[in-house]
Amino acid sequence: MATLIRRGKIAQPSQPEAGEVLRLEPGDDPAKVAGRLGAVARVEVNFPRFTDGRGYSIARLLRERYGYQGELRAVGDVQRDQLFYLSRCGFDAFLLRDGQDAEEALAAFNDFSEAYQASVERPQPLFRRR
Amino acid sequence: MYLYDEIDQSIVDERVAQFRDQTRRFLAGKISEDDFRPLRLQNGLYIQRYAPMLRVAIPYGILSSTQLRMLAHIARKYDRGYGHFSTRQNIQYNWPKVEETPDILADLASVQMHAIQTSGNCVRNITADHFAGVARDEIVDSFVWCELLRQWSTFHPEFAYLPRKFKIAVNGAEADRAATFLHDIGLHAVRGGTGEAGFRVIVGGGMGRTPVIGHVIREFLPWQHLLSYVEAILRVYNRYGRRDNIYKARIKILVRERGPDKFREEVEAEWEQLRDGPSTLTQAEVRRVEGRFVSPRYEALEDLYLAPSGPFGAWMKRNVFPHKRPGYAAVTLSLKKTGVPPGDATDAQMEAIAELADRYSFGELRVTHEQNLVLADVRQERLEALWRELNALGLATPNIGLLTNIIACPGGDFCSLANAKSIPVAEAIQRLFDDLDYLHDIGELDLNISGCINSCGHHHVGHIGVLGVDKQGAEYYQITIGGNQGETQTGQTARRTPAAVGKVIGPSFAQHEVPWVVERLIEVYLDQRESEDERFVDCAHRLGIEPFKQNVYGHADSPRQDRAAVAA
Numbered sequence: 297m298a299t300l301i302r303r304g305k306i307a308q309p310s311q312p313e314a315g316e317v318l319r320l321e322p323g324d325d326p327a328k329v330a331g332r333l334g335a336v337a338r339v340e341v342n343f344p345r346f347t348d349g350r351g352y353s354i355a356r357l358l359r360e361r362y363g364y365q366g367e368l369r370a371v372g373d374v375q376r377d378q379l380f381y382l383s384r385c386g387f388d389a390f391l392l393r394d395g396q397d398a399e400e401a402l403a404a405f406n407d408f409s410e411a412y413q414a415s416v417e418r419p420q421p422l423f424r425r426r
Numbered sequence: 427m428y429l430y431d432e433i434d435q436s437i438v439d440e441r442v443a444q445f446r447d448q449t450r451r452f453l454a455g456k457i458s459e460d461d462f463r464p465l466r467l468q469n470g471l472y473i474q475r476y477a478p479m480l481r482v483a484i485p486y487g488i489l490s491s492t493q494l495r496m497l498a499h500i501a502r503k504y505d506r507g508y509g510h511f512s513t514r515q516n517i518q519y520n521w522p523k524v525e526e527t528p529d530i531l532a533d534l535a536s537v538q539m540h541a542i543q544t545s546g547n548c549v550r551n552i553t554a555d556h557f558a559g560v561a562r563d564e565i566v567d568s569f570v571w572c573e574l575l576r577q578w579s580t581f582h583p584e585f586a587y588l589p590r591k592f593k594i595a596v597n598g599a600e601a602d603r604a605a606t607f608l609h610d611i612g613l614h615a616v617r618g619g620t621g622e623a624g625f626r627v628i629v630g631g632g633m634g635r636t637p638v639i640g641h642v643i644r645e646f647l648p649w650q651h652l653l654s655y656v657e658a659i660l661r662v663y664n665r666y667g668r669r670d671n672i673y674k675a676r677i678k679i680l681v682r683e684r685g686p687d688k689f690r691e692e693v694e695a696e697w698e699q700l701r702d703g704p705s706t707l708t709q710a711e712v713r714r715v716e717g718r719f720v721s722p723r724y725e726a727l728e729d730l731y732l733a734p735s736g737p738f739g740a741w742m743k744r745n746v747f748p749h750k751r752p753g754y755a756a757v758t759l760s761l762k763k764t765g766v767p768p769g770d771a772t773d774a775q776m777e778a779i780a781e782l783a784d785r786y787s788f789g790e791l792r793v794t795h796e797q798n799l800v801l802a803d804v805r806q807e808r809l810e811a812l813w814r815e816l817n818a819l820g821l822a823t824p825n826i827g828l829l830t831n832i833i834a835c836p837g838g839d840f841c842s843l844a845n846a847k848s849i850p851v852a853e854a855i856q857r858l859f860d861d862l863d864y865l866h867d868i869g870e871l872d873l874n875i876s877g878c879i880n881s882c883g884h885h886h887v888g889h890i891g892v893l894g895v896d897k898q899g900a901e902y903y904q905i906t907i908g909g910n911q912g913e914t915q916t917g918q919t920a921r922r923t924p925a926a927v928g929k930v931i932g933p934s935f936a937q938h939e940v941p942w943v944v945e946r947l948i949e950v951y952l953d954q955r956e957s958e959d960e961r962f963v964d965c966a967h968r969l970g971i972e973p974f975k976q977n978v979y980g981h982a983d984s985p986r987q988d989r990a991a992v993a994a
Contacts, residue, residue: 304805341428346461346464346587347464347547348587348669349584349585349586349587349588350587350664350669351548351663352583352584352586352587352664353584353661353664353665356584366487370532377448377457377461377465380583381581381583381584381586382583384583385583385584397456400799407440407444408437408440408441408444408581409436409440410433410436410437411437411581411583412437412577412578412580412581412582413578413581413582413705414703414704414705415583415584419704419970420704421578421704421705421715422433422577423707423708423711424704424708424711426431426433426711426714
């Protein structure tokens, strides 16, 4: 069963989620949907294979350039070992691929206590905080 | 070298813990082989022909004696008593066990080392000119900028799953000793109009299946913008680089398909959005990083007039490089003794070299992209004593820059990708050219050997390149001439032959024929050179390949007369 992690917790199955969902594929250009971001309930970025890293750039652009504040959900081939980077790029919800141990996956957010670069999670790079 | 602070240390320690857990889950069957592959590769672990291979990062090639002792310890404890220094200034172990790699990484972390991003489709170890900080033609100390880039690239969350691997080289001197035109990004330090430091940005060079000389996309990038500009390049590449075909996935293909001008426009447009943002480097950060480098405590000395003859003189001429501090010199230890696989060193040699580094060079050494080691800060008055000790260790072969200083990949003896062996070919050539006087007469010549088109042995930029190819299951070798790693010479008399990809001279040869071919090529050069200052590569660029081809395929003894490719 695929499990949803939202804001660092396993989300409880609830009533059907309401609102418009905008779904982006790796080749989609976030600039083209920038005008619609205020009106959607959430944005989903699909990872057909976890090794296709385009979704990371899409997430940063949505957050940092187009000011998207709502839920940003990684879907598709989403596994425990990518959660840390995904969350740093601005994803706050993760629909885990089937077969992933959700409890174990939660630990991934704490794999590292610090990071060098600027990111959505911490807009100031380490060298400005050191 | 750069000394870690607590944060740098905790980052590598946490990496060890992360990989230990990933390995545990893999061995327990909780991660599939496919899902584990990118994770292990980003920790340097390959599954190879006979055993796994672990590639350990030596960031921009600098090492302390303590770190070298740890590399020796790892060779002894987890491997078969030796390591292989690679053209990426890293070290590779060919016989570790998968289940022991977390322990190896933990040992490395105890001396501020790691195997982070030494493989995989991410930003790899950043390479630099190996005389950084000591060369007389220095513009900036490239190590400082490499460290800033190392930190920026380490666990960069956006660029861990690029279309393909990504290699950056930084050159801080006038001469290009880092092959900046043959990297995904080459950064060549330059001074701007008012004397401020910056970088010429070169993109889309590379070797492999499709060798390309890089394009300058910006003549001057002020240093403050180094990270944001590189980030803009990586973002364009991450979004638009091809992912449908592994052979077309490097940035060089994107630059070629877009055209360098269009590519530049895209990068500049992306950079406009990023420039002056939080990633803009500050003077304080550059000073902080500079301050964490251990600087040698030089004494006030004067240059000595040394003009020795004999074997010591030959070594002085080839293996000793002038230093910007009076009274000091930089010394290259040749790992290219005939009969030893190029770049290999045993644990005992590593221990001995660590001790020499302590006694002669402030406890530091460097790895060069030509697979040798450098003691960068040796007092001139102690050169002869050092030479004697190196001689006893088999590390004083006076061949730096010469034909027998062969770059070679591990080849078919070790690597699962190789079409052909490279080490025995290197040895056969070294044996044929073992006459030192003859070798010195031939002068500067880069001879590079790769066992397959992935070109880890940099054959494309060998003045003479040798490439292993597969012909109906048999090992054959294609010969190129005129390749060049870049403008390595400076000064008034410098031969400014630019970076170039070698040209194939004709049909390939059997292994035992390769030394004969090299001899014929040298014959043409010695016969036709304008003067001793004209190197083989300069001569090959002036004459073109025809006369060389003639002397190989048209020769009375040619093994390839039957299929002569000689132009009528």
